[in-house]
Amino acid sequence: MKFTMSWLKSHLDTDAPVAEIAEALTDLGLEVEEISNPADRLADFTIGKVLKAEKHPEADRLRVCQVATDEGELQIICGAPNAREGITVVVAKPGTYVPGIDTTIGVGKIRGIESFGMMCSEREMELSEEHDGIIELPSGEVGERFTDWLAEHDPAKVDPMIEIAITPNRPDALGVEGIARDLAARGLGRRIERAPDPVPATWTADFDVTIDEDTRDGCPLFCGRIIRGVKNGPSPQWLQDQLRAIGLRPISFLVDVTNFFTYDRNRPLHVFDLDKVKGNLRVHRAAGGETLVALDDKTYTFQPGQMVISDDEGPESIAGIMGGAETGCTEETVNVFVESAYWDPVQIAYAGRALKINSDARYRFERGVDPAFTPEGLERAVRMIVDHAGGEASQLIQAGEVPDTARSYTLDPARVQRLVGMDIPEAEQRQTLTALGFRLEGNQAHVPTWRPDVQGEADLVEEVARVASLTKLEGRPLSRGSGVPRPVMTPMQRREQAARRTCAALGYNECVTYSFIDRDAARLFGGGDDATMLANPISTEMSHLRPALLPGLMQAAARNQARGFADAALFEVGHAFHGGEPGEQHLQVTGLRVGRTGPKDVHGTSRAVDVFDVKADAEAVLAAMGAPARVQILRGAREWWHPGRHGMICLGPKKVLGVFGEVHPKVLAALDVKGPAMAFTLWPGEVPMPKRSTATRSALHLRDLQAVERDFAFVVDADVEALTLVNAAQGADKALIDEVRVFDEFVGGSLGEGKKSLAMTVRLQPTEATLTDADIDAVGARIVEKVTKATGGTLRG
Numbered sequence: 157m158k159f160t161m162s163w164l165k166s167h168l169d170t171d172a173p174v175a176e177i178a179e180a181l182t183d184l185g186l187e188v189e190e191i192s193n194p195a196d197r198l199a200d201f202t203i204g205k206v207l208k209a210e211k212h213p214e215a216d217r218l219r220v221c222q223v224a225t226d227e228g229e230l231q232i233i234c235g236a237p238n239a240r241e242g243i244t245v246v247v248a249k250p251g252t253y254v255p256g257i258d259t260t261i262g263v264g265k266i267r268g269i270e271s272f273g274m275m276c277s278e279r280e281m282e283l284s285e286e287h288d289g290i291i292e293l294p295s296g297e298v299g300e301r302f303t304d305w306l307a308e309h310d311p312a313k314v315d316p317m318i319e320i321a322i323t324p325n326r327p328d329a330l331g332v333e334g335i336a337r338d339l340a341a342r343g344l345g346r347r348i349e350r351a352p353d354p355v356p357a358t359w360t361a362d363f364d365v366t367i368d369e370d371t372r373d374g375c376p377l378f379c380g381r382i383i384r385g386v387k388n389g390p391s392p393q394w395l396q397d398q399l400r401a402i403g404l405r406p407i408s409f410l411v412d413v414t415n416f417f418t419y420d421r422n423r424p425l426h427v428f429d430l431d432k433v434k435g436n437l438r439v440h441r442a443a444g445g446e447t448l449v450a451l452d453d454k455t456y457t458f459q460p461g462q463m464v465i466s467d468d469e470g471p472e473s474i475a476g477i478m479g480g481a482e483t484g485c486t487e488e489t490v491n492v493f494v495e496s497a498y499w500d501p502v503q504i505a506y507a508g509r510a511l512k513i514n515s516d517a518r519y520r521f522e523r524g525v526d527p528a529f530t531p532e533g534l535e536r537a538v539r540m541i542v543d544h545a546g547g548e549a550s551q552l553i554q555a556g557e558v559p560d561t562a563r564s565y566t567l568d569p570a571r572v573q574r575l576v577g578m579d580i581p582e583a584e585q586r587q588t589l590t591a592l593g594f595r596l597e598g599n600q601a602h603v604p605t606w607r608p609d610v611q612g613e614a615d616l617v618e619e620v621a622r623v624a625s626l627t628k629l630e631g632r633p634l635s636r637g638s639g640v641p642r643p644v645m646t647p648m649q650r651r652e653q654a655a656r657r658t659c660a661a662l663g664y665n666e667c668v669t670y671s672f673i674d675r676d677a678a679r680l681f682g683g684g685d686d687a688t689m690l691a692n693p694i695s696t697e698m699s700h701l702r703p704a705l706l707p708g709l710m711q712a713a714a715r716n717q718a719r720g721f722a723d724a725a726l727f728e729v730g731h732a733f734h735g736g737e738p739g740e741q742h743l744q745v746t747g748l749r750v751g752r753t754g755p756k757d758v759h760g761t762s763r764a765v766d767v768f769d770v771k772a773d774a775e776a777v778l779a780a781m782g783a784p785a786r787v788q789i790l791r792g793a794r795e796w797w798h799p800g801r802h803g804m805i806c807l808g809p810k811k812v813l814g815v816f817g818e819v820h821p822k823v824l825a826a827l828d829v830k831g832p833a834m835a836f837t838l839w840p841g842e843v844p845m846p847k848r849s850t851a852t853r854s855a856l857h858l859r860d861l862q863a864v865e866r867d868f869a870f871v872v873d874a875d876v877e878a879l880t881l882v883n884a885a886q887g888a889d890k891a892l893i894d895e896v897r898v899f900d901e902f903v904g905g906s907l908g909e910g911k912k913s914l915a916m917t918v919r920l921q922p923t924e925a926t927l928t929d930a931d932i933d934a935v936g937a938r939i940v941e942k943v944t945k946a947t948g949g950t951l952r953g
Contacts, residue, residue: 157322158402159332159419160315167336170345174316177344181320184338185622186329190319197255198281198314201302202226203293204247206275209240214267223247223275226299233271238289246281246291246302248274256280283313284400312397325609327523331422334606341591341623354535355542359384361550363430363493368440374463375439375475377527377556378497379534382430386410386547388489409545410485410492413537415516422525422606423533424517426473428493432483435468437493439475439555446471450478450513462507463499474511476504477518494541496534498527498559526606527559564602565613575614576621578629588623589616648743651781651840655745656729658780662773664727664747669708671731672698677707680823681796687736701733705746706796706835710819710827713750717830723751745814745838747773750829765834767801767817774805774816774836783813783843789879796823807844814838861922863894866936869915871907872949878914884946885918888938894921913952 161174170177178188204225212218212233219239221232225247232247250273253260261274274280279287296305306314320329328334340347361382367375390396391412399406399415406412414425428437442458448471449455456474458464463475473479476499485492505522508514531552538549567589569582586596593604594616603610610616621629636642645653660666674697678684683703693699702708705728713724727747734740749765779785789803793815802817816836824831870881878898885896900915907913920927920935940951 157330157335157419158317158319159335160312160317160398160401162312162315163332163398163401163420164318164336164339167333167348168339168345169348170339172339172344174318177339178318180339180342180344181318181335183622183625183627184342185323185326186335186338187321188318189321191316192319193314193316194282195303195307195314195316197253198303198306199301200252201246201248201276201281203296203298203300203302203305204230204245204275205298206239206241206243206245209234212267212269214269218266220269221275223273224298225249225273230272231270232273232275233266233269234275234290236275236277236290238292239275244293244296245275246293248276254280256282284396312394312401315397315401317401322523324523327422327520327525327608328606330419330520330523332420334422337592338623341588342625347591352532352535353539355381355538355549357381357551358548359550361553363550363553364436365553365555366436366438367555368438371439371441371463372556374441374500374503375556376498376500376559377530378439378495378554379531380437380493380495380553381534381538382491382493382550382553383538383541383547384430384491384550386490386492386541386545388485388487388545392544408485408487410489410541413540416540417533417537418516418520421529421533421536422520423496423529423537424476424520424525425533425537426479426495426517427485428472428479428483428495429485429489430491430493431489433467433472433493437472438466439497440464440466442471448472448474449481450474451481451484452478452513453481456511456513459510462510463503465495474507474513475499476521477508477511477513478515492541492547494534494538496530496537498525498530524608527561528605530558561605561608562602564597564600565610565616567596567599567601567616568613571613572617572620575617576626576629577632578621578624580620580624584624585620588620592619592623594619647845648840651843652729652743652745654780655777655838655840658777659727659729659745659747659773662725662747662776664725664773667709667712667726667728668730669702669705669712669728670698671702671733673700673702673707673711675699677711677827678703680826681707682794683733688733689736701736703734704732704837705730705744706748706819706837707827709746709748709835710823710829710833713748713833714827714829717750718828722830723753725749743840745777745840746835747777748833748835749773750831750833764832767803767834770816770834770836771803774814774838777836777838778805778813778843781838781840781843782846787813788883791877793817796820805838811842812839813842859921859923861924861926863922864920864927864932866918866920866932867915868918868936868939868943869900869913869952870943870947870949871911871913871952872947874903874910874912876912876914876947876949878916880947881914881916881943881949884942885916885939888942889920889935892920892922892935893918895919915952 174191178191182188202225204223206221207224208222209219212220218233218235221234221239223230223232248254248261250261250263256279264271275290277287277290278284303314322329336347339345363382365378365380367378388408388410391406391409395412395416396406399412404415410427414427417423417425442460442462442464444460446458447455464471465473465475472483499521501522501524504518508518542549569585572578572580589601590596595602601616675684678700681704684700688701690699709726709728712726716724729745731741732744749769752762753765788806790806793802793804797815798818798820802815804812805814806812814837819833819835821831824833882896886893896916896918898914898916902913918939
């Protein structure tokens with residue numbers, strides 16, 4: 157839906173600027189898709205005056221003009237027939253873009269003489285289709301901006317155009333009047349209401365319109381009036397300007413009137429050339445096979461049941477969609493029949509889709525126009541035609557009646573708070589609905605005929621809320637009823653739940669193993685002492701409290717392997733025991749992977765699990781439990797982990813959050829597990845609690861400045877761990893260095909015995925200003941210094 161600001165102001169008395177109106181429309185649910193201001197594309201054009209115009213020595217139709225401009229006197233060659241001395245013109249200087257010809261003006265040479273600009277016509281500036289000559293202004297100062305002159309003398313030419321997206325539930329906004337009604341309800345102005353002024357009938361026409369009985373469900377009302385003696389021709393300039401501004405081409409006054417009311421009041425109309433109509437008009441359903449040449453010069457064949465308007469000789473119009481070319485208006489039209497009818501939206505939609513016609517009339521009728529406005533829309537159109545084209549109007553010719561769409565719903569002011577959560581006073585709610593056209597009687601709100609979308613009490617709440625603005629909606633916790641208990645889960649229980657969900661999402665199967673294991677298995681994992689021995693065990697295989705969850709998972713994996721299931725991913729969340737007294741237990745999250753990853757029947761996706769699989773899983777579970785993103789990976793875990801293939805996840809050397817790695821081969825052999833086996837164990841109780849508990853995620857912090865990456869390669873002793881280099885590089889500038897990662901290791905070659913080369917990428921993320929080469933070099937120097945000091949290595953040449 158497109159309209160201009162001047163068109164809107166014919167229905168709304170407002171001083172609000174375009175930006176404020178656009179913001180309000182989007183907030184009201186009428187999303188603004190585009191704002192086109194002609195002044196923007198004409199901003200570089202200035203006013204000049206032709207001081208001298210002489211014939212071009214090499215061309216009879218060209219003139220060499222000396223033009224006074226704000227930059228002094230310029231020589232411009234012009235071929236317009238009206239280019240002459242003394243006229244005030246519009247000048248496009250070199251560098252100015254001319255929209256009508258899609259060209260940026262430059263300095264050129266025409267028949268050997270240089271030209272330093274262009275004097276423009278209206279079509280070249282997209283002001284109209286006029287191109288018989290250049291613009292001659294009746295006034296204007298040399299150097300004055302042309303847009304300033306237009307704003308004062310012809311404001312319609314620089315009228316901003318707004319395009320909004322219409323959802324199917326808002327057909328009332330397909331007319332400028334409906335848009336003005338919404339804005340007035342919001343408080344952006346006062347709606348201008350003009351009562352209709354029907355043209356009195358001066359003669360009685362012997363003409364009739366009938367609606368077949370089986371067609372009344374599709375066309376309950378058909379109105380029309382005959383006007384004889386009209387003089388069709390070009391529309392008034394204001395009407396042409398309004399139609400052009402929204403992308404419509406003016407055709408003739410009678411046709412332009414129908415387009416005007418389509419956009420102004422959402423009231424599609426049709427005008428028949430009565431002298432081409434044979435007999436009376438009849439609204440009926442097609443038998444099937446009838447044809448009609450429509451106004452778009454295409455021939456359409458009707459399917460059975462589609463609604464048609466016919467005269468005594470056959471179809472003359474596709475009902476509610478498009479008129480026929482045979483009875484269309486031309487410049488010779490003298491006598492017309494102006495039609496205004498109401499058509500059923502569903503039947504129009506079916507017919508339009510079947511015939512593949514997209515017209516403004518179909519677009520509006522299938523969404524629903526105001527049925528009660530059908531006679532009034534006719535009277536307003538007849539008044540405009542008679543006032544501008546003359547003629548004498550007949551009596552009203554009507555078939556059918558205005559369909560009854562009356563309905564009302566109870567207005568409950570408290571329901572706005574219940575449904576939307578906004579505190580809006582009852583007086584404001586009633587004022588809003590009244591401004592939108594609802595008629596209030598007590599607590600009953602009668603829906604206006606132009607709002608087919610309002611179908612219940614909840615829709616009344618929606619109208620009140622959108623006009624009040626949903627941007628004012630504040631987040632509030634729901635009130636807790638007397639029978640609703642408060643949350644009882646502790647932070648640690650919620651953390652335990654998050655760990656379970658994450659493990660399951662990573663593809664692990666949850667196990668619940670016994671809390672008792674045998675002495676030998678317990679001793680493998682640091683337990684099996686007298687403090688954890690049961691006085692009266694169920695069996696010798698359950699003689700001790702488990703010191704960890706891992707032995708139970710490994711025994712489960714061994715039983716699965718014995719039954720032919722070699723690949724397993726198991727996890728358990730539960731307590732392990734470091735003593736036999738109450739409170740001498742701690743919560744663990746343990747995962748175990750054995751065998752291969754991925755389905756065996758998919759080529760190339762199955763491989764043996766490795767330590768990095770469980771490292772990634774452990775990091776994901778820790779993140780779900782709220783652990784900090786930056787941690788240290790250290791060695792030194794207990795003896796049941798492989799000494800060279802494990803890592804402790806730490807916050808400093810004394811704060812261990814978990815361990816991941818490969819289980820020691822001796823443990824695998826003792827528990828009869830076919831390895832290798834990869835596992836992780838996490839201690840949720842060691843993860844720091846957040847300073848402030850919240851149910852929402854932290855804010856997303858995006859970096860506007862470009863990150864920079866630099867690669868470094870250091871030659872170090874073969875026993876130096878890569879983590880040592882990473883930690884040293886990270887410490888060079890904790891605020892600026894975002895990430896350090898090792899991507900290559902090289903051993904041998906020219907490095908010599910006992911040496912290796914480790915290459916790493918350092919990512920620098922600025923937060924305040926873009927990094928200069930000097931900044932990057934300074935950070936690089938500190939990285940080399942820190943790594944050299946920590947490892948004794950050297951930068952590889």
